[in-house]
Amino acid sequence: MHANRSPTEIAESAAAPLARLFAVAVLVVLFGVGMSAFLNYFKFQSAVESAARSRMAVPASAVREGVQASLALGLPLASAAAVPDLLARERQADAAIQAISIFDTAGRVRFSTDARAVGTTVPATWLAAAGDAREVWHLVAAGFAVQGLRLRNSFDVPQGSVAVSYTTADQQQALQRMRAALLRIALVGGAGSALLAMLAVWGVLRTWSARHGARARDDGTQGHSAPLQARLAGAILLVAVLGLGGVSWATQRAFDANLQPELARKAAVVARSVGELVGTAIHYGIQMPELVGVEAHLADVRRQHPELARLAILDTRGVPRFAVGEHTLEAGVRVPIGDAAHPLGSVEVGVSAAYLRSILFEVLLDLAVVFVVAAFLTRELLQFITATDPRLGAAPASGGAVLARMRVPLFLFMLAEELTRAFVPGFARALLGASVNVSTDVAVGVPITVFMLVVALGQAPLASWSERVGLRRAMQWGALVGVVGLAGAALAQGFHAFIAWRALCGLGYATVFVAAQGVVIAHTTQAERTRGFALFVGAIMVAAVCGPPLGGILADHVGARAGFAVAAAVALAAVLAVRLLPRDASGAVIASPRLSWRDVVRVLGERRFLHITVLAAVPAKLILASFCFYLVPIYVVSLGAPTAAAGRALMVYAAVLVLVLPWAAHLAERGVSQALLVGGGLCVSALGGFGLLLWSGVAPVFLAMALLGLGQGLSIAAQSSLLSLACAEEIREHGSAALFGAYRLIERLGNASGPLLAGGLVASFGHAGAFALIAALVLACGLLFLLLAGAMRGTQVVAVRA
Amino acid sequence: MVVLICLVAWLSPALAARPFRIYAVTYRGATEVERGFADYFAERGIPVEITYRDIALDTARLPALVEEIRRVRPDLVYTWGSGVTLGIVGPWDQADPARYITDIPVVFSLVAAPVNARIVPSMQSSRRNVTGVSHVASLAAQMKVMSAYKAFRCVGLLYSPNEPNALAVLDDLRAEGRRRGFTVQARAFATDAAGKPTPDGVPGLIGELRRAGAEWLYLPPDSFLSTQAKGLVVPAAQQAGLPAFASTEPLMAAGALAGLVSRYYTVGQFAGYKAEQILVNKQSPSRIPVETLTRFSLQIRLTVARRLGLLPPLAMFNYAEMLDADFSAPAKPAVEPTR
Structure with a gap:
């Protein structure tokens, strides 16, 4: 499969694949630099937006407190005389405020700093946003945003809302400045890293050929390209890290420069509100030195606004009387207490550098994910080049080269589907709307189940269809159907339409899957087949590592719809990549026998078959589908963590699986019993599910995913080997097709039922309960399997002796 | 039809x-x-x-x-x-x-x-x-406000031994003390031959509470206490330098330092x-459940606060209503006790 090359040949032909290797290097570093710029930009955007929101929350809550006080005094909302003054005063808090309004539960504006608005009705979107919220609501429109707080009377009955509408023009300007700065950084950083990457590739090839060429000439030994490939990958990734680091460093400075003014504005608003409070106390005849509990209040304010490093109250001579927080290097914002005629002192607020650092640290976490993805991408691309480039000795028509070519569209298509993993359930929930009832949890699982069901039931008929029309063509059509499904999902307006589009995605997925499988069978001999399937599974696994975290990042920053659109674009790239396959790819197809009902019934009569499928295969798929596709994305987001965190958790699963699979094969080779691997793996995979009952937060989800990856890695390969061992008689009499056909079908039905089961359990027992109950079920199956396997071994031994 | x-x-x-x-x-x-x-x-x-x-x-x-x-x-x-x-x-x-x-x-x-x-x-x-x-605000909410004003480890209480209501409050207060970590010093009013409470010896009882370590005098909703608050109990507490916290508007009106009262x-x-x-x-x-309000007014008597040397913490100027102040500030918002 791998091109076995002598180093001399590589040295001589180094010039030839150089262009392609350069392309790989440039692609990888540009991906890294581009993602870094993208992530930093969106982090900046959310930091600017949240600074503005919390800034507007200060006058909004001041108005709410004042109005609710009037309500407590028994004044009806419509007749509180002090309210207009209060609104006018708070409007001065910030120049960006366009209007502060108070509207009742029917949406009628009762008071507003904009006189024309009084008596009109607020837009339906405002009313909807306010109605959905218990306390705070927020909405963004073109050019302005609204920060709202609900008003309640003294016995908690909603009376309406306070709405502070403010222009986002200044935010847009800040974003524009940041875009310009990032573009410069990305262009310079991208060009620089691309050059450096090419230089590194050239350098590696040169030193390699110098050293190994000489040695090969001396002793005539044959080398292997794998170490070279590792060196190339290392060099490219080193440059990618440098690029990521350099861009992040430069971004940090742009970040600082552009975010500081926004934070200073917020500091001024907070300082003003603290100043007003101190002013009130002083008006009551209390002297500044007499004030009690000032530090406690300042510390409280600082807790609410983590961007602020220091708050201090200064007397009329500028001497600090009270202060909390650490000194900042930059001068803070100073706001006077009292009016100009009677100054009472001032409030000084400094902005925290630690806050900026914490934002950038969050970006680093995402960048680490980008790096992992870049590493897998590099490996994938280099393998493709080594296996397909005739100058590197690969025969273009050979099976290995065809498989390497097939791997590209397969990887791209699977990546497209994996991109959506982390946000499909959340998107489904959003489409269902605010109506929260018991069935919502189940309904969210329906699109996932429909997808799985189409995949499970579609594979057999699609396999024979793809053999009829040709594998290359089938793969192209499948990918195209996937593009349409993903694009449709991106545009879906209703829940039912979304289910239909996901069903189409399932059809595309099943088609590409069986066609790629067909390519492996058609282009490998019996001896090469295991290795061929390893390549096939490898592409899917790499996609599973890279897709979910990238998709989560996309969903967080540009939304799930854009995430589907990107997935559709990647799937389109897969459609084009199918052209890499030679036209005669469908050449030597061995028509696989179709699975008939009679076969299924016969196979189901096998006790050992039932034992393995019902107690091992179905539970394994059940826990996989319910955890990875449903519970993790929904649960992580419900904790308030970003979708990217859900994606990272799914990545942990796939990454552990990738690492464990070869180790499990090694264990099997060393004679560890297959049944033990299957049963033990199943039990291990379930353990993490209980952790969610013990600990809260995201960490136990990561643990559960790692254990799931470990357990599945131990058991899945052993499962099919065990099946062929246990049902050797059936295989001898009828061949393995019916056996494995029925096995895969039942297993995939387990896959499809997972999300529905999870949804039902969430509705009754909550997220942690659902995790634990499914884990308990799977653990019970695993233990029972081990028990029966022991008994079965016993009877086997007895039978042999007899 | x-x-x-x-x-x-x-x-x-x-x-x-x-x-x-x-x-x-x-x-x-x-x-x-x-x-x-x-x-x-x-x-x-x-x-x-x-x-x-x-x-x-x-x-x-x-x-x-x-x-x-x-x-x-x-x-x-x-x-x-x-x-x-x-x-x-x-x-x-x-x-x-x-x-x-x-x-x-x-x-x-x-x-x-x-x-x-x-x-x-x-x-x-x-x-x-x-x-x-x-x-009446929940006892938990009242104790929370009291400790926000001035942290305490011991609260004092005067009660009518013949009022089941007052005894119930005493039990609740002790339970709340076990939860929040404070002790309760309680003294019953003296009673006459018929078992009815009398105002005799109130200053002495308050002095006892003070010596026993009480840092606040809590005024529960107690009928006899309400009749004696203005003339006797609150002035005696002030004399002893013990801040009084009122549970109802009339008790607040009797001159207590602070109170969480409903309008x-x-x-x-x-x-x-x-x-x-x-x-x-x-x-x-x-x-339809029987309920109390979700928002109460925190009232503070600044003149008393000054006399006792117990000015309220700064944050309370955000939501408390200051009575008898030198300056008449705009109406202040109500407090939202956590239920």
Whole structure:
């Protein structure tokens, strides 16, 4: 499969694949630099937006407190005389405020700093946003945003809302400045890293050929390209890290420069509100030195606004009387207490550098994910080049080269589907709307189940269809159907339409899957087949590592719809990549026998078959589908963590699986019993599910995913080997097709039922309960399997002796 | 049949417009509670016709009013305070239909402790034709505000040994102390031969509390205490340098340093809201929980604070209402105790 090359040949032909290797290097570093710029930009955007929101929350809550006080005094909302003054005063808090309004539960504006608005009705979107919220609501429109707080009377009955509408023009300007700065950084950083990457590739090839060429000439030994490939990958990734680091460093400075003014504005608003409070106390005849509990209040304010490093109250001579927080290097914002005629002192607020650092640290976490993805991408691309480039000795028509070519569209298509993993359930929930009832949890699982069901039931008929029309063509059509499904999902307006589009995605997925499988069978001999399937599974696994975290990042920053659109674009790239396959790819197809009902019934009569499928295969798929596709994305987001965190958790699963699979094969080779691997793996995979009952937060989800990856890695390969061992008689009499056909079908039905089961359990027992109950079920199956396997071994031994 | 349908169609707007008849029984004349109650219907545009009856502190007049209610058969009965309410509906476990109103919905207001007064078995449901509102903040909320003002490890309490209500508060306070980590020093008022509390020796009792380590004097909703607060208890506490915390508006008015009190007007509005659930939304009173307000006013007497050398912490200027201040500031918002 791998091109076995002598180093001399590589040295001589180094010039030839150089262009392609350069392309790989440039692609990888540009991906890294581009993602870094993208992530930093969106982090900046959310930091600017949240600074503005919390800034507007200060006058909004001041108005709410004042109005609710009037309500407590028994004044009806419509007749509180002090309210207009209060609104006018708070409007001065910030120049960006366009209007502060108070509207009742029917949406009628009762008071507003904009006189024309009084008596009109607020837009339906405002009313909807306010109605959905218990306390705070927020909405963004073109050019302005609204920060709202609900008003309640003294016995908690909603009376309406306070709405502070403010222009986002200044935010847009800040974003524009940041875009310009990032573009410069990305262009310079991208060009620089691309050059450096090419230089590194050239350098590696040169030193390699110098050293190994000489040695090969001396002793005539044959080398292997794998170490070279590792060196190339290392060099490219080193440059990618440098690029990521350099861009992040430069971004940090742009970040600082552009975010500081926004934070200073917020500091001024907070300082003003603290100043007003101190002013009130002083008006009551209390002297500044007499004030009690000032530090406690300042510390409280600082807790609410983590961007602020220091708050201090200064007397009329500028001497600090009270202060909390650490000194900042930059001068803070100073706001006077009292009016100009009677100054009472001032409030000084400094902005925290630690806050900026914490934002950038969050970006680093995402960048680490980008790096992992870049590493897998590099490996994938280099393998493709080594296996397909005739100058590197690969025969273009050979099976290995065809498989390497097939791997590209397969990887791209699977990546497209994996991109959506982390946000499909959340998107489904959003489409269902605010109506929260018991069935919502189940309904969210329906699109996932429909997808799985189409995949499970579609594979057999699609396999024979793809053999009829040709594998290359089938793969192209499948990918195209996937593009349409993903694009449709991106545009879906209703829940039912979304289910239909996901069903189409399932059809595309099943088609590409069986066609790629067909390519492996058609282009490998019996001896090469295991290795061929390893390549096939490898592409899917790499996609599973890279897709979910990238998709989560996309969903967080540009939304799930854009995430589907990107997935559709990647799937389109897969459609084009199918052209890499030679036209005669469908050449030597061995028509696989179709699975008939009679076969299924016969196979189901096998006790050992039932034992393995019902107690091992179905539970394994059940826990996989319910955890990875449903519970993790929904649960992580419900904790308030970003979708990217859900994606990272799914990545942990796939990454552990990738690492464990070869180790499990090694264990099997060393004679560890297959049944033990299957049963033990199943039990291990379930353990993490209980952790969610013990600990809260995201960490136990990561643990559960790692254990799931470990357990599945131990058991899945052993499962099919065990099946062929246990049902050797059936295989001898009828061949393995019916056996494995029925096995895969039942297993995939387990896959499809997972999300529905999870949804039902969430509705009754909550997220942690659902995790634990499914884990308990799977653990019970695993233990029972081990028990029966022991008994079965016993009877086997007895039978042999007899 | 057609005629009948036409008649119903013609009558129904008239039926809808017929005002609800409410029979209101008060203890000591109309208060802010009744104003809030009546204003609530006006504000919501619900037509009502309220008949007021006052017993002028004489509970002996209640049986005659029960008779009148039976005769008039109003849509709803409104009652003020524990005494009036018990006289109209009786204790929940001994509501004799011959003596009390059982077949007409009753909404009570201004009952400090509806469970202790045996008007309802639990706050969730009266299990009968009664619901209503209390005006006292939960003890937990009051203790939280007290410790926000000035942290304490020991609270003092004077109580009437003959008032079950006061004893119940003492138990609750001790339980709250175990939760929040403070001790309770309690002294009973001296009693006469008949077992009734007397004001004798109050300064001495307060001095005892102070010496025993009390850092606050908590003034619970206690009838005898209320009569003695202004003239005796609060001045004695101030003399001893012990800050007093009031649980009701009258106790606050007696000169306490601070208090978490409800506005009577709002209590009346809340009773109006409960009446609306019954009259307009046709809910059964037994399905409407008995509740207290979610927002109370924190009142602070700055002159007393100064005298005691206990100025309130800065944050309280955000939400407390300052009484007797040198400067009349705009109305201050209410406090939202955590329930």
